Amino acid sequence: METLRAENITKQYAGHLALDKVSISVPKGSIFGLLGPNGAGKTSLIRIINQITAPDEGELFFNGNKLTSEHVSKIGYLPEERGLYKKMNVGEQALYLAQLKGLSKADATERLKFWFKKFDIGLWWNKKVEELSKGMQQKVQFIVTVIHQPELLIFDEPFSGFDPINVNLLKEEILKLKEKGNTIIFSTHNMSSVEELCDHIALINKSQKILDGKVSDIKSRFKQNIFELLYSSNASGIGHFLPEKFVLISETEEKHLKKATIRIPENTSPNTLLNFAIQQVEVHGFSEIMPSMNDIFISKVNEFNDSAKKQMP
Amino acid sequence: MNKTLIIIKREYLSRVKKKSFIIMTLLGPLLMASIWVIPLYLANTVEEERIIQVLDETGLFARQFANKENIKFLTISSDLETAKKNLDKDGKFSLLYIPSTELSVPGTAFFYSTNQPSLDVTSYVKDVMRREIESLKLESSGIDPNIVRSIKSTVILNTIKIDESGKEEKSFIEVNMVLGIFSGILIYIFIFLFGSQVLRGVIEEKTNRIIEVIVSSVRPFQLMMGKIVGVALVGLTQFLLWILLTLTIVTFFQLSVLDTTSLPNSQKLITTNDKILNQEQLQEFSNKMAQQDDLNVQIVEAIRSIDYGLMIFSFLFFFIGGYLLYASLFAAVGSAVDSEADTQQFMLPITIPLILAIVISQIIINNPNGAVAFWFSIIPLTSPIIMMVRIPFGVPYWQVFLAAGLLILGFLFTTWLAAKIYRTGILMYGKKVNYKELWKWLRYSR
Numbered sequence: 001m002e003t004l005r006a007e008n009i010t011k012q013y014a015g016h017l018a019l020d021k022v023s024i025s026v027p028k029g030s031i032f033g034l035l036g037p038n039g040a041g042k043t044s045l046i047r048i049i050n051q052i053t054a055p056d057e058g059e060l061f062f063n064g065n066k067l068t069s070e071h072v073s074k075i076g077y078l079p080e081e082r083g084l085y086k087k088m089n090v091g092e093q094a095l096y097l098a099q100l101k102g103l104s105k106a107d108a109t110e111r112l113k114f115w116f117k118k119f120d121i122g123l124w125w126n127k128k129v130e131e132l133s134k135g136m137q138q139k140v141q142f143i144v145t146v147i148h149q150p151e152l153l154i155f156d157e158p159f160s161g162f163d164p165i166n167v168n169l170l171k172e173e174i175l176k177l178k179e180k181g182n183t184i185i186f187s188t189h190n191m192s193s194v195e196e197l198c199d200h201i202a203l204i205n206k207s208q209k210i211l212d213g214k215v216s217d218i219k220s221r222f223k224q225n226i227f228e229l230l231y232s233s234n235a236s237g238i239g240h241f242l243p244e245k246f247v248l249i250s251e252t253e254e255k256h257l258k259k260a261t262i263r264i265p266e267n268t269s270p271n272t273l274l275n276f277a278i279q280q281v282e283v284h285g286f287s288e289i290m291p292s293m294n295d296i297f298i299s300k301v302n303e304f305n306d307s308a309k310k311q312m313p
Numbered sequence: 314m315n316k317t318l319i320i321i322k323r324e325y326l327s328r329v330k331k332k333s334f335i336i337m338t339l340l341g342p343l344l345m346a347s348i349w350v351i352p353l354y355l356a357n358t359v360e361e362e363r364i365i366q367v368l369d370e371t372g373l374f375a376r377q378f379a380n381k382e383n384i385k386f387l388t389i390s391s392d393l394e395t396a397k398k399n400l401d402k403d404g405k406f407s408l409l410y411i412p413s414t415e416l417s418v419p420g421t422a423f424f425y426s427t428n429q430p431s432l433d434v435t436s437y438v439k440d441v442m443r444r445e446i447e448s449l450k451l452e453s454s455g456i457d458p459n460i461v462r463s464i465k466s467t468v469i470l471n472t473i474k475i476d477e478s479g480k481e482e483k484s485f486i487e488v489n490m491v492l493g494i495f496s497g498i499l500i501y502i503f504i505f506l507f508g509s510q511v512l513r514g515v516i517e518e519k520t521n522r523i524i525e526v527i528v529s530s531v532r533p534f535q536l537m538m539g540k541i542v543g544v545a546l547v548g549l550t551q552f553l554l555w556i557l558l559t560l561t562i563v564t565f566f567q568l569s570v571l572d573t574t575s576l577p578n579s580q581k582l583i584t585t586n587d588k589i590l591n592q593e594q595l596q597e598f599s600n601k602m603a604q605q606d607d608l609n610v611q612i613v614e615a616i617r618s619i620d621y622g623l624m625i626f627s628f629l630f631f632f633i634g635g636y637l638l639y640a641s642l643f644a645a646v647g648s649a650v651d652s653e654a655d656t657q658q659f660m661l662p663i664t665i666p667l668i669l670a671i672v673i674s675q676i677i678i679n680n681p682n683g684a685v686a687f688w689f690s691i692i693p694l695t696s697p698i699i700m701m702v703r704i705p706f707g708v709p710y711w712q713v714f715l716a717a718g719l720l721i722l723g724f725l726f727t728t729w730l731a732a733k734i735y736r737t738g739i740l741m742y743g744k745k746v747n748y749k750e751l752w753k754w755l756r757y758s759r
Contacts, residue, residue: 050529052740077529081742083522088327099319100530
């Protein structure tokens with residue numbers, strides 16, 4: 001079951017194509033990472049999902065139904081460029097934004113009081129926004145994003161401007177929302193938070209989607225059969241003894257142990273390497289090195305840009 | 314609740330609660346009321362009695378000074394030095410010294426006083442002396458002053474307008490001019506004052522970056538209209554409060570300070586008379602009036618001759634219509650820029666028709682029914698101001714309704730145009746925008 005599906009979304013602005021037949025599918029209850037370099041078209045796609053702008057071509061579906069303005073109250077959006085009215089009271093402002101999402105005044109008040117208490121900003125209700133620190137303003141913004149209990153939450157660079165303590169607080173809240181069954185779209189450049197939070201990703205580059213899927217699937221698709229071996233030996237090193245087609249990438253010495261990274265040939269079981277090593281040296285550790293999202297991101301984007309360059313002589 | 318209503322409510326309340334709004338609302342009526350009240354007050358204060366000693370060495374003028382309500386003349390015959398010493402320090406006494414001259418007709422006098430004499434006193438003294446000198450001169454050239462007095466005359470020109478049904482109505486060109494220009498300028502000020510509030514509001518939302526949060530909940534058009542209507546209500550509130558408070562202050566003042574019996578005769582008479590007077594009544598009426606009351610009569614009559622129903626109705630209509638027409642353009646400009654400093658290049662085409670209207674209204678009051686007047690009062694960009702300038706002079710109803718209809722169409726058009734620019738502009742940050750760019754935005758589908 002998918003909460004949101006976008007099919008062949010194309011968006012043309014005068015002079016440039018912002019999105020070129022991009023399709024994504026966001027499974028229910030997942031945290032979906034929307035990745036890509038600056039200017040790739042992420043924000044354009046997010047604005048289309050929020051119905052701030054309309055696509056030139058393509059269709060969107062929410063829980064299997066065509067996306068309409070009825071669904072606005074089921075989506076919560078924390079934009080990258082975000083702010084509040086500086087001269088307005090914090091409480092009044094939160095109430096206003098909650099009412100715009102379709103909550104009644106009574107409901108909104110009750111829920112806001114709960115969240116303000118939870119985020120420890122209850123005393124700031126009657127203060128003007130300009131008196132708040134940036135971190136506190138971000139908390140208020142987070143609250144008004146989730147206040148109407150939307151099924152789908154969209155966070156665009158949510159952690160920018162937060163200190164590490166508040167980043168953790170926010171991560172916890174995002175994970176709690178996921179546990180409750182909410183679906184989350186998460187757009188960021190911060191690859192470590194992608195590794196930490198996301199189940200699915202889509203990578204957009206130069207207005208095209210160049211990669212998508214489950215994070216675990218992508219990682220195994222991009223693994224290069226590289227293993228790390230920790231061993232001790234009196235001999236000079238394992239490199240000399242490796243069978244044909246096994247490549248030693250690097251070898252270092254750490255205190256008493258030596259560490260070697262080795263690529264094994266495709267369709268070869270890691271056991272072959274391990275068996276071989278056991279005969280030659282004393283094995284202290286053996287693990288597969290998975291590619292980081294950061295590596296995949298960079299290699300995939302570079303690969304795409306290179307091939308694009310070749311096409312345009 | 315409808316989302317546009319929620320927006321209107323916020324835009325309205327956040328402005329009405331501002332200190333600047335409250336101060337303006339209170340200061341405005343005080344200023345307007347003082348324009349009414351101060352002259353009335355001054356006219357009714359009884360000046361304390363003044364005694365003027367007249368030391369007339371020529372002996373020609375002393376008998377001519379008649380005692381007035383609060384000025385008493387006292388002829389003395391001491392020498393100048395003694396008279397000066399005897400001047401009272403509290404200013405109740407002053408000294409008029411007319412020295413003798415070698416000339417047959419003296420023309421110089423000195424007024425000694427411990428405080429500045431009022432204009433009333435000095436002009437009276439001058440007047441009496443001038444008349445006496447004139448008659449002396451006339452006599453010396455052998456003309457009887459009584460003949461001269463009898464040929465002096467004043468002309469009252471009553472301009473009377475006859476409408477299609479043959480009804481006659483007195484018209485008052487000067488009053489119409491003042492009223493027309495005043496309401497035209499008022500509309501001009503209101504459009505600028507509240508239009509730029511819309512402009513600032515849009516820029517504020519853009520620089521605050523709250524815009525993207527809001528447009529994910531409501532359509533940009535709802536936000537724009539909510540803001541425009543909210544500010545319009547602020548304008549109306551302020552306007553109505555001004556009228557109400559001004560009336561309250563004036564009425565209160567009249568009841569508590571002024572005695573109604575002290576109103577000049579003419580005013581009492583006019584209030585019992587009907588607005589439309591026929592020829593005989595007019596004749597009788599002007600005969601009844603003392604010469605000095607004539608201007609008062611004219612003004613009061615003129616003020617009563619205006620069709621206030623049409624005036625107030627059309628003022629409100631053209632004020633709201635003109636505001637709405639321009640406010641959406643102001644909103645579009647606000648959406649296209651990042652700060653108020655960048656608005657200049659786009660403000661020019663908006664301000665030109667408004668300023669042109671004000672300049673042209675000077676011509677229009679001289680010829681309120683000419684072709685220039687007609688066309689400028691029909692074209693929506695200038696009609697709110699020019700039509701209001703013309704209405705006190707009397708405009709055929711069909712022209713008023715034509716202008717009103719076109720204004721509504723014009724407002725719908727500018728709003729449609731502005732909405733297209735607005736929805737693209739509010740999401741563009743940090744981009745220098747020119748007219749070419751705006752033209753592109755107009756053609757985006759959404």
